[in-house]
Amino acid sequence: MKKSVFQGKSFLAEKDYTKAELQYLIDFSEHLKNLKKNGIPHHYLEGKNIALLFEKASTRTRSAFTTAAIDLGAHPEYLGKDDIQLGKKESVEDTAKVLGSMFDGIEFRGFSQQAVEQLAEFSGVPVWNGLTDEWHPTQMIADFLTVQENFGHVEGINFAYAGDGRNNVANSLLVTGAILGVNMRIVSPKSLFPAEEIVKSAQGYAKKSGAQLIITDDVSEGVKGADVLYTDVWVSMGEEDKFEERIKLLKPYQINMDMVKKANNDDLIILHCLPAFHDTETVYGKEMSTRFGVSEMEITDEVFRSKYARQFDQAENRMHSIKAIMAATLGNLFIPKV
Numbered sequence: 001m002k003k004s005v006f007q008g009k010s011f012l013a014e015k016d017y018t019k020a021e022l023q024y025l026i027d028f029s030e031h032l033k034n035l036k037k038n039g040i041p042h043h044y045l046e047g048k049n050i051a052l053l054f055e056k057a058s059t060r061t062r063s064a065f066t067t068a069a070i071d072l073g074a075h076p077e078y079l080g081k082d083d084i085q086l087g088k089k090e091s092v093e094d095t096a097k098v099l100g101s102m103f104d105g106i107e108f109r110g111f112s113q114q115a116v117e118q119l120a121e122f123s124g125v126p127v128w129n130g131l132t133d134e135w136h137p138t139q140m141i142a143d144f145l146t147v148q149e150n151f152g153h154v155e156g157i158n159f160a161y162a163g164d165g166r167n168n169v170a171n172s173l174l175v176t177g178a179i180l181g182v183n184m185r186i187v188s189p190k191s192l193f194p195a196e197e198i199v200k201s202a203q204g205y206a207k208k209s210g211a212q213l214i215i216t217d218d219v220s221e222g223v224k225g226a227d228v229l230y231t232d233v234w235v236s237m238g239e240e241d242k243f244e245e246r247i248k249l250l251k252p253y254q255i256n257m258d259m260v261k262k263a264n265n266d267d268l269i270i271l272h273c274l275p276a277f278h279d280t281e282t283v284y285g286k287e288m289s290t291r292f293g294v295s296e297m298e299i300t301d302e303v304f305r306s307k308y309a310r311q312f313d314q315a316e317n318r319m320h321s322i323k324a325i326m327a328a329t330l331g332n333l334f335i336p337k338v
């Protein structure tokens with residue numbers, strides 16, 4: 001059987017995949033979700049060993065990779081930052097060579113995009129980026145699957161991301177949306193606009209797909225007529241010293257009922273990659289309330305619990321989409337030309 005375009009390929013950043021390939025992964029995730037819901041086995045990775053490397057904390061990504069691997073018949077092995085030598089006592093190159101000789105696929109979540117790229121270069125097995133400071137590509141397949149489930153398609157959807165416009169999730173949404181033909185709007189203060197090179201590359205993809213891109217600090221302009229409102233934490237992992245400045249800077253970009261009204265769309269859905277600061281039920285939440293008098297940050301509790309909210313469907317979809325990514329790149333599947 002002829003190898004598919006996916007077989008043996010890593011998933012490091014969205015730009016490495018075409019529109020048709022990303023759309024295939026979204027559709028395949030939907031199919032695998034159906035199989036799972038109907039109790040139909042899908043052991044495409046029987047007997048494979050999967051390494052899960054985590055330098056940063058994770059609930060969804062770790063759980064999704066673990067359960068997806070098991071559903072596919074593979075064995076996942078969690079290797080946390082204090083369990084292995086990666087980068088501390090052993091170079092990424094050497095670690096990659098060792099892991100590649102024992103594991104059939106590697107997930108990596110950490111700080112540096114270069115590290116995940118090196119793992120792919122030197123391990124010789126598919127490597128999946130479970131989030132770096134720059135990109136969060138596996139999240140994208142789940143996010144656009146959730147959009148597709150709600151609207152029947154992703155192309156032409158008006159998608160506004162409000163908040164920190166230059167973090168990993170914002171970067172990934174802008175580029176993925178532009179490739180897929182989604183009208184992406186990044187709504188953030190100017191100082192948190194995405195880097196120029198990312199905007200330029202997104203504009204290049206948009207030219208091809210027909211997506212209309214807006215990068216603006218004007219909330220009314222950015223969210224008007226949006227089908228999807230999306231936000232992420234104001235302070236990403238590794239930037240915990242920035243709470244004070246971000247709270248001040250990003251308050252006008254909070255998803256609250258005023259912003260929902262400004263979107264002015266009865267079919268609106270709200271997404272958040274999670275975890276979210278929508279109340280004071282967390283250690284950070286309590287600390288921020290004591291230090292800065294805020295009980296919610298990027299999204300209000302009212303909106304988080306509203307009829308528009310889809311963040312928990314989106315979280316579940318991490319599992320189905322990660323399954324699709326692993327099966328397509330590591331399994332011996334028949335995939336017609338995409």
Ligand code: CP
Binds near residue numbers: 057062274
């Ligand atoms: N959305 C996301 O990546 O969640 P975790 O950090 O819990 O993996």
Ligand code: NVA
Binds near residue numbers: 232235236237274
């Ligand atoms: N931007 C966030 C995403 C968490 C899933 C972070 O990097 O912490």
